[in-house]
Amino acid sequence: MFDVTAPPQKKATRYGFGEGLVAAGEKDPRVVVLGSDITGSVMTSMFRDRFPDRFFSLGIAEQNATTVAVGLALTGYVPFMSTYGVFASARNLDQLRVSVCYNEANVKIGGGHAGISVGPDGATHQALEEIAVTRVLPHMTVIVPCDAVEMKKATIAAAEEITGPVYLRFGREAVPLYTNESTPFKVGRAEVFREGSDVSIIACGAMVWEALVAAEELSKDEIDARVINLHTIKPIDRDAIILAARETGAIVTAEEHQIHGGLGGAVAEVVVRGHPVPMEFVAVNDRFGESGDPDELMRAFGLTHREIIAAVKRVLARRGS
Structure with a gap:
């Protein structure tokens, strides 16, 4: 199905996240995005540039951003809060557990810069535990797309198909881009x-x-x-x-x-x-x-x-x- 013998094109999955946010926002005016001062790093800047009135910058305060996202969700919006995965999952665990998952709030968390491949940022910023942290939480859906195309599909699906908490994991570095629009993708199906x-x-x-x-x-x-x-x-x-x-x-x-x-x-x-x-x-x-x-x-x-x-x-x- 996939040719791995030739050098692949490459694209970071974070770009798929940004593209997915824009696509979801174009379809649904309830979609809003909350930033934590790293909009360019996690590509929420794409949504900010397209929908400036639906983007909220809350600074380096991930726990507060998550709590605000819960309030938006409980009033009918579809909020995405994104930051580095280490902060989105570990520093933010109490908010994820009590505010988001206990309330089954329709909040989507984008965990960027995941994995060892973040590189020079080192141990403090390399998210290596967040699958374990998030999958144990009741009501939480956890998705780890394989490339930028699948990342875009997953982001759109999180907004359109899932009513409840979602954790989307993605990286910073460019990785092989080998799926396309016709490659099957459905949440919950391998x-x-x-x-x-x-x-x-x-x-x-x-x-x-x-x-x-x-x-x-x-x-x-x-x-x-x-x-x-x-x-x-x-x-x-x-x-x-x-x-x-x-x-x-x-x-x-x-x-x-x-x-x-x-x-x-x-x-x-x-x-x-x-x-x-x-x-x-x-x-x-x-x-x-x-x-x-x-x-x-x-x-x-x-x-x-x-x-x-x-x-x-x-x-x-x-x-x-």
Whole structure:
């Protein structure tokens, strides 16, 4: 379905977020956006420039911005509040838990600069825990799109299709752009990006491309890997995961997130109850980030197709294949 043999075009998912906000705002006058002094970084500036009367700058005060967003939601608006993921999820947890989720408020949170690939900003700004933090909250939908096109679709869907809290995770650095308008996307439904029968690689965000590259390389060793884009972490697509476990008999997960509590843990929770099979996990291994070049950090933290290939071979050895 996707050609990974040629150098891909690249675009940061944050641009898809900005484009999605504008598209949602054009369709629905209730859509408003709240900024936290980093509008250019998370691309809420696109919405601000298009709809200045529906954009509110609340400064570096994420907790206040979230509380204001709840008030707007409870009076009928569809507010998006966006800042860096570390602040949107960790500093903001009490507001997310009590003000947003307890009230089932129709608030959308954009968590930008997610993952280790933020690079020079370092550990304080590299959001590596927010999937775990947000998916545990009742009523919260958690989406991690794989590229800028899917990010735009997810942002529009958050406004149009979901009445309730949504956390959208996206990055700063340019990543491969390989889906298009015709590529299927539906909140809560995983998409098989490559068919395979020997092992399933389940990934989200930037790691989906790495999974596709890994699958291509594995095919040279006559290992037939299925690649699944699990963009929606919650509600999770149990049927797709259990089917993958049943049909391939082994699973590897890949994510730009801590190994505990993220995509891998969510998939394991389904597998252990639905159809237990051997699993391996490619993720940040219980450590804080560091400052550095984004690509170098991805290699240093073991978040490339090479680590996925190694994990596939380990899990197949454990299974006895």
